[in-house]
Amino acid sequence: xxxxxxxxxxxxxxxxxxxxxxxxxxxxxxxxxxxxxxxxxxxxxxxxxxxxxxxxxxxxxxxxxxxxxxxxxxxxxxxxxxxxxxxxxxxxxxxxxxxxxxxxxxxxxxxxxxxxx
Amino acid sequence: xxxxxxxxxxxxxxxxxxxxxxxxxxxxxxxxxxxxxxxxxxxxxxxxxxxxxxxxxxxxxxxxxxxxxxxxxxxxxxxxxxxxxxxxxxxxxxxxxxxxxxxxxxxxxxxxxxxxxxxxxxxxxxxxxxxxxxxxxxxxxxxxxxxxxxxxxxxxxxxxxxxxxxxxxxxxxxxxxxxxxxxxxxxxxxxxxxxxxxxxxxxxxxxxxxxxxxxxxxxxxxxxxxxxxxxxxxxxxxxxxxxxxxxxxxxxxxxxxxxxxxxxxxxxxxxxxxxxxxxxxxxxxxxxxxxxxxxxxxxxxxxxxxxxxxxxxxxxxxxxxxxxxxxxxxxxxxxxxxxxxxxxxxxxxxxxxxxxxxxxxxxxxxxxxxxxxxxxxxxxxxxxxxxxxxxxxxxxxxxxxxxxxxxxxxxxxxxxxxxxxxxxxxxxxxxxxxxxxxxxxxxxxxxxxxxxxxxxxxxxxxxxxxxxxxxxxxxxxxxxxxxxxxxxxxxxxxxxxxxxxxxxxxxxxxxxxxxxxxxxxxxxxxxxxxxxxxxxxxxxxxxxxxxxxxxxxxxxxxxxxxxxxxxxxxxxxxxxxxxxxxxxxxxxxxxxxxxxxxxxxxxxxxxxxxxxxxxxxxxxxxxxxxxxxxxxxxxxxxxxxxxxxxxxxxxxxxxxxxxxxxxxxxxxxxxxxxxxxxxxxxxxxxxxxxxxxxxxxxxxxxxxxxxxxxxxxxxxxxxxxxxxxxxxxxxxxxxxxxxxxxxxxxxxxxxxxxxxxxxxxxxxxxxxxxxxxxxxxxxxxxxxxxxxxxxxxxxxxxxxxxxxxxxxxxxxxxxxxxxxxxxxxxxxxxxxxxxxxxxxxxxxxxxxxxxx
Numbered sequence: 001x002x003x004x005x006x007x008x009x010x011x012x013x014x015x016x017x018x019x020x021x022x023x024x025x026x027x028x029x030x031x032x033x034x035x036x037x038x039x040x041x042x043x044x045x046x047x048x049x050x051x052x053x054x055x056x057x058x059x060x061x062x063x064x065x066x067x068x069x070x071x072x073x074x075x076x077x078x079x080x081x082x083x084x085x086x087x088x089x090x091x092x093x094x095x096x097x098x099x100x101x102x103x104x105x106x107x108x109x110x111x112x113x114x115x116x117x
Numbered sequence: 118x119x120x121x122x123x124x125x126x127x128x129x130x131x132x133x134x135x136x137x138x139x140x141x142x143x144x145x146x147x148x149x150x151x152x153x154x155x156x157x158x159x160x161x162x163x164x165x166x167x168x169x170x171x172x173x174x175x176x177x178x179x180x181x182x183x184x185x186x187x188x189x190x191x192x193x194x195x196x197x198x199x200x201x202x203x204x205x206x207x208x209x210x211x212x213x214x215x216x217x218x219x220x221x222x223x224x225x226x227x228x229x230x231x232x233x234x235x236x237x238x239x240x241x242x243x244x245x246x247x248x249x250x251x252x253x254x255x256x257x258x259x260x261x262x263x264x265x266x267x268x269x270x271x272x273x274x275x276x277x278x279x280x281x282x283x284x285x286x287x288x289x290x291x292x293x294x295x296x297x298x299x300x301x302x303x304x305x306x307x308x309x310x311x312x313x314x315x316x317x318x319x320x321x322x323x324x325x326x327x328x329x330x331x332x333x334x335x336x337x338x339x340x341x342x343x344x345x346x347x348x349x350x351x352x353x354x355x356x357x358x359x360x361x362x363x364x365x366x367x368x369x370x371x372x373x374x375x376x377x378x379x380x381x382x383x384x385x386x387x388x389x390x391x392x393x394x395x396x397x398x399x400x401x402x403x404x405x406x407x408x409x410x411x412x413x414x415x416x417x418x419x420x421x422x423x424x425x426x427x428x429x430x431x432x433x434x435x436x437x438x439x440x441x442x443x444x445x446x447x448x449x450x451x452x453x454x455x456x457x458x459x460x461x462x463x464x465x466x467x468x469x470x471x472x473x474x475x476x477x478x479x480x481x482x483x484x485x486x487x488x489x490x491x492x493x494x495x496x497x498x499x500x501x502x503x504x505x506x507x508x509x510x511x512x513x514x515x516x517x518x519x520x521x522x523x524x525x526x527x528x529x530x531x532x533x534x535x536x537x538x539x540x541x542x543x544x545x546x547x548x549x550x551x552x553x554x555x556x557x558x559x560x561x562x563x564x565x566x567x568x569x570x571x572x573x574x575x576x577x578x579x580x581x582x583x584x585x586x587x588x589x590x591x592x593x594x595x596x597x598x599x600x601x602x603x604x605x606x607x608x609x610x611x612x613x614x615x616x617x618x619x620x621x622x623x624x625x626x627x628x629x630x631x632x633x634x635x636x637x638x639x640x641x642x643x644x645x646x647x648x649x650x651x652x653x654x655x656x657x658x659x660x661x662x663x664x665x666x667x668x669x670x671x672x673x674x675x676x677x678x679x680x681x682x683x684x685x686x687x688x689x690x691x692x693x694x695x696x697x698x699x700x701x702x703x704x705x706x707x708x709x710x711x712x713x714x715x716x717x718x719x720x721x722x723x724x725x726x727x728x729x730x731x732x733x734x735x736x737x738x739x740x741x742x743x744x745x746x747x748x749x750x751x752x753x754x755x756x757x758x759x760x761x762x763x764x765x766x767x768x769x770x771x772x773x774x775x776x777x778x779x780x781x782x783x784x785x786x787x788x789x790x791x792x793x794x795x796x797x798x799x800x801x802x803x804x805x806x807x808x809x810x811x812x813x814x815x816x817x818x819x820x821x822x823x824x825x826x827x828x829x830x831x832x833x834x835x836x837x838x839x840x841x842x843x844x845x846x847x848x849x850x851x852x853x854x855x856x857x858x859x860x861x862x863x864x865x866x867x868x869x870x871x872x873x874x875x876x877x878x879x880x881x882x883x884x885x886x887x888x889x890x891x892x893x894x895x896x897x898x899x900x901x902x903x904x905x906x907x908x909x910x911x912x913x914x915x916x917x918x919x920x921x922x923x924x925x926x927x928x929x930x931x932x933x934x935x936x937x938x939x940x941x942x943x944x945x946x947x948x949x950x951x952x953x954x955x956x957x958x959x960x961x962x963x964x965x966x967x968x969x
Contacts, residue, residue, distance in 0.1 A: 005648045005649055005684065005853055024649065024853060024856070026849070026852050026853070026881060026885070027849045027852065027885050027888070028648070028849035028850055028852060028853070057856065057874075057877075057878070057881075058878075059878055059881045059882060059885065059931075059934070060882055060885070060930045060931040060934055061885065063930060064930065089871070089874030089875070089878065092871075092874070092875065093878060093934065096933075096934055096937040096938070097930055097933070097934065
């Protein structure tokens with residue numbers, strides 16, 4: 001599924017939902033993408049992995065979306081994990097805003113899923 | 118006896134005779150030189166020779182004017198001289214033999230009769246000589262015994278011959294006379310007119326066959342009867358007698374008079390006739406000869422001729438009408454072939470004028486309410502706008518419009534002439550016929566004739582016919598024009614009014630409608646900003662023309678924009694469009710389409726070609742090259758064709774040219790030639806896209822316009838420099854374009870990929886702020902500019918709204934991101950807007966440079 005510059009794929013791995021976001025995440029697509037991910041996570045799920053391995057760009061709007069996800073999942077007692085390639089531009093932004101205050105950032109999707117299980 | 122043609126002229130004969138005499142005299146003298154008898158009387162012979170020579174001299178000298186009978190006499194004299202010579206010579210000589218000479222001469226040169234006469238004279242002379250010299254010689258006896266009957270016989274036969282000739286001549290004359298009479302008779306009998314001769318007393322003496330036919334009396338019955346009682350009606354008999362007597366008593370040899378007469382046939386019927394009567398004097402007698410002509414016959418013939426003339430005139434008229442009808446048909450066809458009502462009207466006026474042979478023609482058009490007329494077109498070239506509206510009822514045309522009836526005016530009042538161009542003409546007759554469409558008067562057709570041409574009521578029919586055609590043509594033209602206007606409007610609305618600003622790219626387009634083509638074509642082009650900074654270039658051509666094609670263009674344009682903005686690959690976009698055309702378009706709808714996506718950040722053009730002429734890529738080196746390949750079938754011909762995407766590098770400075778076939782298809786020339794010519798022109802053209810379009814169209818499209826619509830679209834990948842300044846719309850979608858440009862610029866400056874990402878992120882934050890501010894009453898755009906000072910990157914993002922202090926949350930996060938990523942962040946709010954200045958000294962140049 002792709003909308004504008006943002007691509008989104010949702011996958012269930014047992015009790016964990018994996019949402020892979022591709023493209024460029026900015027103010028044009030951030031909030032809509034956030035909503036769709038939220039809709040894709042049932043209350044029965046243990047947690048959500050947001051896969052940003054293929055994401056080319058993220059700005060403060062994308063970061064805001066991620067913080068938003070962390071907040072809403074937290075209120076449902078579900079956990080959030082983000083995956084981003086170390087050294088890449090997305091990881092750099094996550095580090096600048098100190099995202100790990102809100103959710104752990106992994107370098108591999110499988111690790112992230114395992115951490116939630 | 119038939120005269121032989123003269124073999125020799127008299128001159129030749131005379132000279133020959135002179136030679137003969139001279140030779141004879143010479144020979145005679147020569148004999149005297151020889152020893153001879155004493156009996157020979159030399160002096161006499163010498164005298165004779167002298168006489169002969171003298172005669173010869175005379176004849177020779179007079180040869181030019183001598184006559185035939187004189188020659189005969191001279192020859193006779195020769196014979197006499199010979200005879201005397203023989204006498205003086207005596208018996209013992211050869212002189213008699215010389216008679217043969219004269220005889221031979223006679224036979225040679227004279228007609229046989231004359232020659233025989235000469236021979237007879239010779240015989241007589243010789244015989245007389247012999248008798249004188251020796252009457253007792255046996256030769257004389259023989260001569261007398263044989264010669265006498267011969268001479269007598271000759272004389273008798275000559276006499277008989279003469280009488281025979283005379284008798285033959287008389288017979289011939291008589292025969293000729295008979296033949297002449299028969300001929301005269303034949304001529305008279307074959308004459309169409311009656312020929313009658315009368316004697317002095319008016320008794321008929323000649324009555325030819327025509328007379329028999331004309332009056333019903335045979336020649337046998339008529340001849341010998343008085344004419345007055347036979348064919349002259351009783352009341353005219355006295356007049357007949359009077360005229361007859363007057364003619365006979367008239368002085369002079371011949372008198373001829375012509376009378377109109379009334380004559381009576383055997384059955385008592387009468388007819389008008391014409392008599393040509395001559396008085397002829399034959400010896401002492403006087404007769405009257407006359408030709409009678411039956412005028413009823415002539416009258417009948419004249420009537421027949423008139424009838425024929427009328428029939429011919431009618432047929433000619435019918436042919437003229439038929440010709441005019443086809444002329445009218447052609448008139449309408451020809452008129453409708455012109456674009457625009459004005460031209461159609463002008464054509465109609467010229468056509469009507471020609472077909473009707475009018476000296477001037479005007480078409481008045483009614484307004485929609487049916488109150489006023491205005492001039493639509495005039496053969497006199499009156500400009501329609503130069504005349505004030507003519508109220509219905511005014512002038513001949515106005516009256517025709519008001520009454521809905523044709524109007525006719527002979528020597529019209531000047532007030533009736535509402536076309537000012539007519540005032541220059543001398544007008545004999547003026548005809549005005551209203552023409553209607555859907556029961557409303559839509560105009561008036563007026564024609565006028567100048568002397569000697571004159572319109573009559575008969576011409577009204579033709580004018581009505583013409584008016585009907587004109588009405589038809591006008592209503593067609595109006596419907597057509599309306600549809601054409603709609604189609605043109607629709608098509609114009611489908612072509613982008615202005616092309617989007619694309620960072621780092623420059624686009625220009627031109628559209629030229631066909632010159633003579635009345636219908637709009639289905640050409641269209643579009644430029645779609647692709648999220649992420651790319652540009653989608655569309656060049657398409659819907660087969661067909663007019664409204665249908667234009668509306669198809671509309672649907673395809675919207676669909677393509679939607680698919681493109683959804684982020685589909687070019688091939689997928691085209692496949693979806695094919696689906697649309699295949700399933701929804703009218704039968705046999707076919708569309709050619711070229712869709713190219715240019716991504717300036719990596720300098721790549723990706724294209725899909727659905728049956729369209731290939732795009733032309735002008736590389737950085739200025740060499741044009743057609744992007745062949747990736748071509749598949751046009752849209753709408755197959756349900757599931759495969760559309761393949763091809764790509765080519767578009768280095769900075771290179772340009773892409775898209776066009777419709779109207780630019781390369783020249784009637785009569787191969788399309789390859791058209792493409793080669795296009796490549797040539799593009800190579801010579803200026804770099805700047807707008808100038809390139811103008812140059813190419815200007816040099817390829819003829820002055821009077823192309824035969825087909827032509828669309829041309831050019832995109833140039835503008836090379837980057839140390840500085841840039843670009844405006845973007847205040848919309849979230851613009852952010853991606855802005856970032857694409859920023860990356861491209863930074864890579865061009867040799868910035869490493871990590872720093873590119875970081876600076877781009879910071880600029881994105883600044884731009885996001887700018888867009889947010891726009892909500893607070895800012896302008897429609899924000900501006901990004903960049904400069905390189907050595908290693909330092911200096912970027913400014915400027916908006917035209919009001920600065921709002923950072924709130925908690927996202928915006929504060931944006932500012933902190935900028936500060937984390939850049940060396941300095943400087944925010945300068947002013948009443949006109951806010952400028953965010955971002956600066957950073959590059960840590961490492963070179964690095965992972967991009968394609969730039």
